[in-house]
Amino acid sequence: xxxxxxxxxxxxxxxxxxxxxxxxxxxxxxxxxxxxxxxxxxxxxxxxxxxxxxxxxxxxxxxxxxxxxxxxxxxxxxxxxxxxxxxxxxxxxxxxxxxxxxxxxxxxxxxxxxxxxxxxxxxxxxxxxxxxxxxxxxxxxxxxxxxxxxxxxxxxxxxxxxxxxxxxxxxxxxxxxxxxxxxxxxxxxxxxxxxxxxxxxxxxxxxxxxxxxxxxxxxxxxxxxxxxxxxxxxxxxxxxxxxxxxxxxxxxxxxxxxxxxxxxxxxxxxxxxxxxxxxxxxxxxxxxxxxxxxxxxxxxxxxxxxxxxxxxxxxxxxxxxxxxxxxxxxxxxxxxxxxxxxxxxxxxxxxxxxxxx
Ligand code: HEM
Numbered sequence: 001x002x003x004x005x006x007x008x009x010x011x012x013x014x015x016x017x018x019x020x021x022x023x024x025x026x027x028x029x030x031x032x033x034x035x036x037x038x039x040x041x042x043x044x045x046x047x048x049x050x051x052x053x054x055x056x057x058x059x060x061x062x063x064x065x066x067x068x069x070x071x072x073x074x075x076x077x078x079x080x081x082x083x084x085x086x087x088x089x090x091x092x093x094x095x096x097x098x099x100x101x102x103x104x105x106x107x108x109x110x111x112x113x114x115x116x117x118x119x120x121x122x123x124x125x126x127x128x129x130x131x132x133x134x135x136x137x138x139x140x141x142x143x144x145x146x147x148x149x150x151x152x153x154x155x156x157x158x159x160x161x162x163x164x165x166x167x168x169x170x171x172x173x174x175x176x177x178x179x180x181x182x183x184x185x186x187x188x189x190x191x192x193x194x195x196x197x198x199x200x201x202x203x204x205x206x207x208x209x210x211x212x213x214x215x216x217x218x219x220x221x222x223x224x225x226x227x228x229x230x231x232x233x234x235x236x237x238x239x240x241x242x243x244x245x246x247x248x249x250x251x252x253x254x255x256x257x258x259x260x261x262x263x264x265x266x267x268x269x270x271x272x273x274x275x276x277x278x279x280x281x282x283x284x285x286x287x288x289x290x291x292x293x294x295x296x297x298x299x300x301x302x303x304x305x306x307x308x309x310x311x312x313x314x315x316x317x318x319x320x321x322x323x324x325x326x327x328x329x330x331x332x333x334x335x336x337x338x339x340x341x342x343x344x345x346x347x348x349x350x351x352x353x354x355x356x357x
Contacts, residue, residue, distance in 0.1 A: 022241075033057075040268075053074045089306065097312065128146045237250045
């Protein structure tokens with residue numbers, strides 16, 4: 001057993017330990033509970049395709065906040081709602097949202113233009129932008145969160161007229177999953193080949209933004225917004241490492257944590273794992289790795305329903321920032337320190353300075 005602490009040193013200690021235990025490790029959560037952390041593509045594959053439900057360790061806290069929506073629900077309730085919501089994420093449905101992403105990104109860019117030369121904590125601004133986007137796309141609301149000041153707790157939506165509690169839970173789920181994660185995903189990303197394309201035509205140019213896509217993927221490798229996923233086994237699970245033929249059976253009832261953070265830095269699959277290199281995501285390099293070596297949006301039946309929505313939004317937002325502003329940091333900007341909470345955050349904020357182009 002190894003003592004895990006839920007902070008940056010704890011996360012980095014886990015990476016050190018995977019050199020000795022490449023498949024999984026068991027560790028304490030507080031004085032009485034243990035969890036099995038998996039972070040090898042073979043063990044992650046076994047867990048995410050096993051159909052094991054979410055565990056109650058972390059999700060019961062999320063449930064008390066956003067209710068029993070798609071993210072937290074189980075069994076037939078989840079299955080029915082997933083089937084009902086899937087068509088809403090078809091790429092044809094998502095396409096017109098590009099205009100909303102574009103409009104809100106430009107509002108944010110204008111705010112940054114007025115703050116040039118100052119050290120700006122960008123997470124707050126990006127979070128308000130993604131909140132506007134979610135409200136406008138999911139509820140056709142005419143919002144302007146980017147110009148309103150309110151506390152984070154107020155962002156849980158108030159009960160909507162005529163909404164059942166089930167429908168309200170889905171709205172709260174989308175507001176949480178759809179803006180906090182996307183805002184953190186964008187933190188660490190910058191720069192690219194976006195100048196080649198017409199910013200008024202992103203709707204059709206999105207697939208062409210290849211380097212930007214690699215850049216975002218590499219950002220989410222090193223700093224995955226959803227850094228861990230929990231499951232609880234209802235029946236025993238066989239985990240077999242393909243290369244060594246080593247096999248273990250994990251007993252029913254075990255609490256499992258899939259560490260996306262450790263998986264994305266696993267030395268067996270990523271050369272110089274701490275080096276930022278978007279070229280890891282060329283078609284050739286992707287083909288050399290097991291499919292489950294990189295899962296920022298999870299995988300299997302409970303994968304992220306909003307992954308295309310999120311990728312489109314991140315691409316458009318970054319492209320607009322880069323087209324309009326030069327970003328830099330200097331001695332005034334505190335170094336970001338990872339803080340694993342519901343999503344991976346920075347304890348010291350993310351400070352950037354802007355200069356007009
Ligand atoms: C960079 C942005 C995002 C990342 C990294 C991300 C990542 C993830 C991950 C890892 C899961 C699996 C969680 C688990 O098993 O507990 C998930 C589930 C989910 N995500 Fe996302 N997500 C992002 C953005 C979004 C957006 C924009 C939406 C909505 C528009 C969304 C909606 C959901 C929902 C509803 C689920 C639950 C799906 C289910 O269990 O059937 N996510 N996401």
